[in-house]
Amino acid sequence: MRTIDSFAAAVHRKRRERGLTLGEVAAKAGYSASYLSKLLHGHRALLPAVVHDLDTALAAEGELDKIAAEQRGDSHAVTRPVQLPPAATEFVGREEQLQAMDHALITQGRPGATVTIVIEGGFWVGKTALAVHWASSVQARFPGGCLFADLRGLAPGAPAEPEEVLNGFLAALGVSAAELGTSSLQTRIARYRSLLAERPAVVILDNVVDYRQAEWLLPGGGSVVVATSRERQSGLLARTGGTAIELPPLPAGQAIELLGCRAGEARVRASAAAVELVVEQCGCLPMTILIAAEHLQRHRETTLDELAGRLGSDKTRLDLFTSSDPAVNIHGVVDVSYLALPAMARRVFRYLGVGPANVVGVESVAVLTELDLDRAREALRLLAEAHLVEPLADGRYRISHLLRAYAHQRALVEERLCEVERAHDRALRWYAATAWNANNTLIPSWADSGITPENLAGVEPMSFKEGGFEAAMAWCEREVATALQVARSARTYGAKDVLWLLPTAFLPYFVLTRSWNTWLVAAHDGLAAARAAGSDAGVARSLEALGWVEHELGRTDDGIAHLEEALRRHDELGDDRSRAWTAYGLGLAYASRDRLAEALELHELADRLFAGSAVKVGAAVNRAALADVCDHLGFADKAMEYALDALNRAQMFTAKAVLGMAHQRIGVLLSRHGHHRTALKHFDEALVVRGGNWQRWGVAETMVCRAEALQQLGLAEQALEAYSGGLRLLEKIGHPRALAVQARLAALESQLHADAEFGA
Template sequence: MGELRVLGAVEAWAGERRVELGHARQQCVLVVLAVDANRVVSADQLLERAWGDRLPSRGRATLHAYLSRLRRALSDVPDVQIVHRSGGWALQADPDAVDLHRFHRLLARARTAAEPVTEVEQALGLWRGDAFTGLDTPWICAVRETLEQERRAAELTHTDLALDAGRHAELLPVLAIRVRENPLEERMAGQYLVALYRSGRQADALAHYQAVRQRLAEELGAVPGADLQALHRRILAADGTLHAIGGRASAPADEHPVPRQLPPAPPRFTGRVAELAGLSSALDSAVGESATVVISALSGAGGIGKTWLALHWAHRNLDRFPAGQLFVDLRGFSPDGQPMSTGAAVRGFLDALGVDPAQLPVDPHAQAARYRSLVAGRPMLIVLDNAAHTGQITPLLPGSASCTVLVTSRQHLTGLVAAHGAHHLPIDVLTEPDARALLTARLGAERVAAEPAAVADLLACCGGFPLALSIVAGRAQIHARLPLATLAAELHDAGLGALDEDDDPAASLPAVLSWSYRALTDQQAGVFGLLGLAPGPDLGLSAAASLTGLPVAEARAALRGLAQVSLLDQDASGRYRMHDLIRQYAGDTARRDQPEADRAAAVRRVVDFYLHTAHHSERLLDPHRTPIEVEPPAPGCRPDPPADSAAAMAWFEAEHAGLLAAQQAAVAQGLHRSAWQLAWTLDTFHRRRGHLYDLLAAWQTGLAAAEHVAEATIQAQANRNLGHAYALVGRYDDALRHLHQSITLAEHADDHSEQAHSHRALAWAWERQGDDRKALDHATHALRLARAVGNPTQEAAALNEVGWYAARLGEYDQARVHCEAALTLFQRHDNRNGAANTLDSLGYIAHRTARQVDAIDQYQQSLALRRRLGHTYQAANSLEGIGHPYAALGRHREARTAWLEALDLYQSQRRVADAERVQEQLAALERHPTEHTGSA
């Protein structure tokens, strides 16, 4: 079996034979590929990571020569080979054949293993010294530091597990050495105290605690943490439970997923010594206090390096947050003026914490409460990046002092400091020595020393702004032979003006961005400008390819080039995002340098991308819905249709903000047909996810656009959908007005199918207002129209609704006949949504006619289908319904459980009357537990 070892000196083995891998630089190339095993690494990335600032004169030729040698060297190593792929090179390997990845896999398995200590021991046994021993580039050093932190965390975990297994005598000598080397590490100190106490050395344990306490006070002005203090009290009291296996003071293994959402640690981080110390001091000073969450608020101008500072500190302190780390970019200052909603941030955190989306409450307050419950008592780090204001942050704050929160913002967040005791840490420009160190780290000491006057000019022009310095360094690295004096002259001539945003008065970057723009190739410059016109906060690769009109491979290459010169970021999911100042500048360049016709064509292509992909996705979600015809996409547009309904729902989730923005972009461009069709494609997703106000806004825009199309059937559809959306949010006068207008337009167009849809929507609106007789009249009319049209799915829907309203009026025999006929039709045509609705109706009828067991069965079937479809809005109805037969049979616990869940959903969906009704039913159940309620 083949093996590649990098956790120590870099070695390759073919069975028992060691393979010669060449000199150190060639091994650096192999390390870069090994760290990203089974993923493509571009030639530019290989050069930057394996050579750093010491690029060879014939970079790519040298790289290809090294790769060829490595491929020959590894040809005899089973399970490990270097392959060429589109866009770069990859080390193709069994993950267990690379010790670095085996280390991670063993630690992951330990979380669920019956004997986790064995897995962790095997993981630690893979280490033979410092990772990549003897190899030294900035990138390799940064990866080595991260791995060393992971190794130390694994050692601490192993010690906890071994203590739980009663191996204190074996551990005691090792722990004695460790605490001497790490005298302020409290988790390690606690482990040593337990080992001493279990070895019959209570006095030594107490003495060591006092030594730790004194050293913390003298060196940090801090006191031991709550866990160490509690352990000290137990030892002082000679607590016998500490002798039991697992009797440590530490918490049991966490059963929740451990999120690791932090982006990578920033490479070549320099300076910020005082700020890093301030962050650590804020956390250390709170040790032993249990009343408040530690919140540090980093404020400063855009591009000042707040996020880099937060991430660098976070990665240096990973061992202090064993329960995981959450990270979100709140987009507080983005060019479209739309910060991320706190609800979206909470939903992202809940997903990372393992909450099933089907069980997620819809109400933002309920979601925030669920999030706070999940993080309570867990030592976690929560990074809230790029916040707009205190109000955006407050719902994301945990309620447990076990958590630490880092916030970055351009605002000073005075409210966060005043109301929540946040530690305010202003971030200013880099000092001259730190700015010089940053340039030296990027360009190399030799190149900086060779042109001291030019470096002084560059530093003066950049004014200590990290973003400006990074762009300067990137240009200098790309043009390695260009004198720094030439770069300094260009930058000095352009100058630095004031920022064009009121809240960023510290410095200006347009000149730097202008200079960076001029360095781009023609294709990169064109792509850069168009990205400034893109709708939404970010873009996937397919959307970017459609926006630019380039083939996907060319678009990817151009985007990679922009990312390399710090004009574009790519997140862990592969989506592309621009810093807000850069995006503003990009849009300005497009408006200045590209003809209006070209800009309009780009917007048309990206709107068509969203429209056609959404249309395909919607057809997967609801294939029985009456379709609409969408014109072919514009030339150069590349839709990316999902494969199945689950992928379609995931695509809608990921692209929701972009879809809404694309609809507005369509309106701005006069693409009215596309604008109303985007509302149509979003309709099913909005209804199933309960995004009622997004549904309303989309159809308000959709109707305005439809009125420009001047086709009666389209306007009838838009009025009907907008009317239904108004009814969903309780605006019944507006609902009735638009629904009657829909019928008028459909009659004028002689469209019986659309008339049937509108009468069904009117029936629902009248039911919500308490007039079941009018509701039945409209449903009956809809049934006649549907039969005349000859559409079996539409006929089935109308049959079910006639049955439902008849049942509400007490006409149960007629109701059952209609609903059973509807169910037969729905099942024949495999319409799961319609079947779920009809089973709910039959459950209601069965309950009202005292067939409670049948009612429970039918409600359960309906609920299962609705949950499978992600239809949380209708699931609430089934939950309320099933509670009635449970109560009628005396199964009060099950009734209460169903009604409590229904209540949560109703409240989250702002269905006030429904929530009040369920609260009354719950109260009646508590007052008269031996009786059952008969209402429904």
Template sequence: MVELRVLGQVEVLVGGRPLEIGHARQRCVLAVLLVDANRVVTMDQLLDRVWAERLPHRARQVASNYVSRLRRVLAGHAEIVRLGGGYVLRVDPEAVDLHRFRRLVEQARGQALELLEEAAGLWRGEAFEGVETPWIAGVRESLARERFAADADRVDLALAQGGHAALVAELTERADAHPLDERVTGQLVLALHRSGRQADALSRFHDLRVRLADELGTDPGPELRELYQRILATTRAAGPEVPRQLPAPPELTGRAEQLALLDKALLGTSGTVLITAVAGAGGIGKTWLALHWAHRHADEFPDGQLFADLRGFAPDPPLAPDAVLFGFITALGVAPDRVPTGLDAKAALYRSLVAGRRMLVVLDNAAGAGQVVPLIPGSPTCAVLVTGRHRLASLVDRYGARHLPLDVLTRDEGRALLITRLGADRVAAEPVATDELVDLCGGHPLALSIAVRNAVTHPAITLAEVAGELRQLGLAVLGHTTDPAASLPAVLSWSLRGLTEEQRTAFGLLGIAPGPDITAPAAAALTGLAHNALTALVEASLVEQRPHGRYGMHDLVRDYAATTVLDGDAALARVADFYLHTAHAADVLLDPHRTLVRPGPLTAGVRPLPLPDADSALAWLEAEHANLLATQRVAGALGLHEVVWHLARALDTFHYRRGHRHDALTSWRAALVAADHLPDPTTRIRTHRYVGSACSRCGLLEEATEHLDRALALALRHNETTESAHSHQALTTVWERRQDDRRAYDHARQALALYRTLDQPAWEADGLNSVGWFAARLGDFNTARDHCRAALDLHRRHRHPIGEADTLDSLAFIALRTGDHDQAVDHYRSALALFRSHGNMYEVANTADNLGHAHAALGQHEEAGTIWWTAWELYREQDRDSEAARVRQRLNDLGAPRGGPPSARAR
């Protein structure tokens, strides 16, 4: 007896033994002939079905050869004959499993279970296993649909005859493979129900309903919904319970905006369960907010409110979802001995019990999404309010949950909290101390409550005393020896429990990072860890993600983080290296003509931030200014003298251009201390020169002269021509401010003479401009004009735009003094544009001031007033009070309004 099979591997059996039918291509030829057994398959059809568009050489001959070999294999059992330009495989259809399958299904017509079971038994796997062509793939897909339909008819008959127990495993596999098929899910739900597994049956129904809604936007059909209601009725036979599990409502201060957002998120209409996750740091007031809202709207959930403290961050271990579900199910009226075992079974029964009911579920203090997901109802009539220190991003991704971050209280809210605790009269009596307390606690609700705890129980203690103790002792005041929940350090420590060792290390190091905030590249240098450690801390609400790629901590959280660090010196040295080398690269971009003084080699593993151009360098220095100053202070405390000095120098151009005179002086004074520990005498020369220039810009002219004279004397002693030239140049400014133009002119000439020996065109141009400027101030305008024009040519030839702007300012001054006021205006405007384009706001202020004089000389008083307002605003921003007062007086003389120009008042 011969068997020809395609419902599995393509094979031929004779007497139960397989015949060798050759390689895959030859089996494919046989499969094509078997599918159309007893019908003609033309040569063109055969070639297309076996080879598609990749025909072999002499394709017809090859096909004929394959047919000939198959004739020999099938000899005596079936025959292949040439007919009508093709081939026919003549065989009894019952010998071919495919045709026998179709005959059995047709004969059964959904009535005869035994015939369908016999048909199902013919399948040994996927049709045409081991053979693959486009045509085969299409036929295989069609046969899979036939098999699926036949199996569905078979299962219906088997269920009708009570075969549910034996079908559960098969139907579970089929439902998992076809999750959107309502017929299959209905068969499984019925089989589970009849097997006594109501919870699993209801769970399967809810899973399908969610999938249909999410993927197709539809609901299950009426037959499946009717089956679900029948099962649900048996589960609810004891009658529904109405649980009221909310704890007592807490006092809540402020939070009006957050309460309104909860209203919008949890009281709206939706096709899915409404979920809001409130996230924030420990002690920030998440539970207070959630319970206050829940009590305010309890009447809108008439079928009950469920509550669970998941203990995600508490002295005790987190509560397992299995235990929470047991409590919820029994609260909903199911006897304890009838609660199913296993997390999935409990979750399914829970979802069934709350289905269609208007209920609120409050899940407080969640450790993570894994703890929450099994507790989410499947019914859109329910609302879920989750609180936790993690952001629970997967709830947002998977369930469309609303994320509500909770931050600190505003000053007004903090004051209101103290009024609640202490009474309005007591707070009103000490308004300054009240504000200081709110500020010292950073608006942190738990910190404020702990801080005034003694004041609540001891009315004689003043708020000024409380604030003073907090100011002196900081985080230590906010601890508690017997009640961990009333200790801010203890509450914060619970957030570390779910972190990895690396993440805890990163948390501690971020607590000692220099500056008010940090970027991801700087954090990587500090911690030596990948970005995902920082992301995990944001997720845990220990670190705040701020705009423009910056990260920060609440001051109290930062103080606590610092207490967890055992030794952070190496980390601080790494981040200092990151800031230093990036700042150095920025400084080179801002002023490429400066003497290049490289910092030491980079620490292994530290990567400075790449800065493509001067604009990005200026933007980075602006954004990181506070951190860079803090880094210099930290480096000084650690004895990193090279870092201290090089940071001062890397910031010098930026400080000058932005008018940060006092920051520059502080920075260089720190560098002067560091220079005493460095071996290179040139470093000390430079430092005295830079300190002198910084003193000069701050109006400390005597001190400036002393430092610059010292720099010049050291430079001469060590034959440092470059430093001698720079020191003479710096002294010109000091003597100008000391109103001795003749002495300034002498230093300018000496600087120029030295610059000309150094083959540095930009410096020579600076020297020419300086000589020209002081010649003009002394009334020698021909000499002034010649030197300044030569300087302008050099600056332009060597692309030194700041030097060009300086020289244009000098030429404008010469034009103004010689009566060519129009040319003065033109030169000043050109200089102003160059200074602005390179971010040199210090000189923008000076040149704007000068341009006003040129306009005034032309009688253009409105233009003079407008540009003087600009100068006045910049002088004020740069704390240049005497210059601002001088310009303000000129504006008064013009009759300008006291409040400034309309544009200034609008800003």
């Protein structure tokens, strides 16, 4: 056994080799010079944690640890287990989570405290890999090393017994088998915590069940516990005051990077589009991406395009992840989460697999499964806690492609086909009726719904009477893509009209937001469905929607042809409201082609039809269009009369979209006749009421008109700023007018540059 002089001599020798004073050594180790002096003179015990800090500060590479252990005469003290499994050779990303774990170590690591970190996330998301990677980076700071145990919380077979794990940890820490066999459980727990109090360690509890399973394995102060779980660990976090780390799938860019690390960067770069599809279908999960990469390595003849095709099919998506090896068999991995759910949540999960959309809200799930809202909400909460669906910021839930394929296979076995078909029909009818309610709130009395009692059977659509315009707009923005997906994947045989009603119901939303791409898709989908159903009304409305968006996109000749056919069909059907809106849209298209007399005739027809159908919003917007046509025909007084009437009508509506349009139209008329300063006031009013995200195109339009007025007033710098702001918005939404505005901006910049040079 060595004396204290041996340890003190070694410390002084090491500090002199490094040119350090005793005070500098104390500071580096995190202790006071007074404490260190007392330690070296034998007035303080050689605690393993303190010795290890000194060893690290002096870069003694374990020499001081060994001397102190010999001095204490404790043969077990030199035992330093490092039980970490091999770290992943390709570890990508996770910087945010690693920083959070480092931060927890700093903020929770006060004297006497145990740092607890709980990593939660879905299957194959990389929880264990993150825990091992982080522990590898910090374990050198812990003299007790690193203990690791798989508690088998969600795994085939029974969970690990905490007493067995405790015995394994004690054996690794040097406790003899004889002592383990004769001491009580409470004595062993105390012994475990005493050892780690002397020599703090990193303890990884992988795949933990709950707090009760982990309780005996939690060390005393100074150590760090990292637990991982697929389930919410509220009890463990509440009892320990730990830090929760929610681990999501990798961002797409990092998922592609991981695929390239294993499959070859050159191969990945050569097939960028296919690679994006592969990682998307893999759910951006590290394990699925590595399995896909391994498949590419073993089958060099398989192209990324072929792999993307296999993963893109519902029938073959899971084949790649099915194996006799349980570690890489998706069925075995997900089975344990699925089977642990209550029956109601399992049923909801199955219906998400056969349902028509991968993003769902509580209301649509209630309709799909015939549950009330409270039970649907509870089932989704349970699925989210099991990481089988992902909660979104807008209150909806998303199921990944992989889990949807798994749920689909479960449903084929456990659900009756006739019930699945009825669920699809309910979802389709609910989306169609809710879409009509929402869009009729955006533009009241837009058109007859076309929703018959037969189509509403068994569903209760959402109402927007309380939330009004804003609630309806929010629903459309949130659900339009899902609704179109529902219509496209529908299998209904009894309500075929709904297949065209759903896409065309969103026309008011498209008109207000100018969502051209989605609008174009919806119009084509609706037209195909209407023709398949043999619906004259459906064909007419779909042609109206198609012609309008074609005109908006600059394909005006095609748009005029479709609008003319739609107007003829509406006339034959006697649908005056649809005739009015089609005449209005066709008038706009004619005016853009300088067919002003025909445009005037159509807008006057629309004016009469709107008045006869009591469509007040239509009357207001049509009066604004009449103002523009009359002005171009030289009827300036009549034009201003129509414009002011449109403004007066618009001020009666709660929704501000029509008011912004009316101010815009008056501003254009005034500016066209040289009243630029007065026009600016109306443009400013339009900007105030057009400020919502859904009206970016309107804001851009007004900013460009404002820039033109400022330029006419000689305020070039202000005009430049307005043009730039308008251009940014137009480019962001992909507006066809962006190039023309860019040309004006460039011309103005050149003029300013030339003026500056001439002035100089």
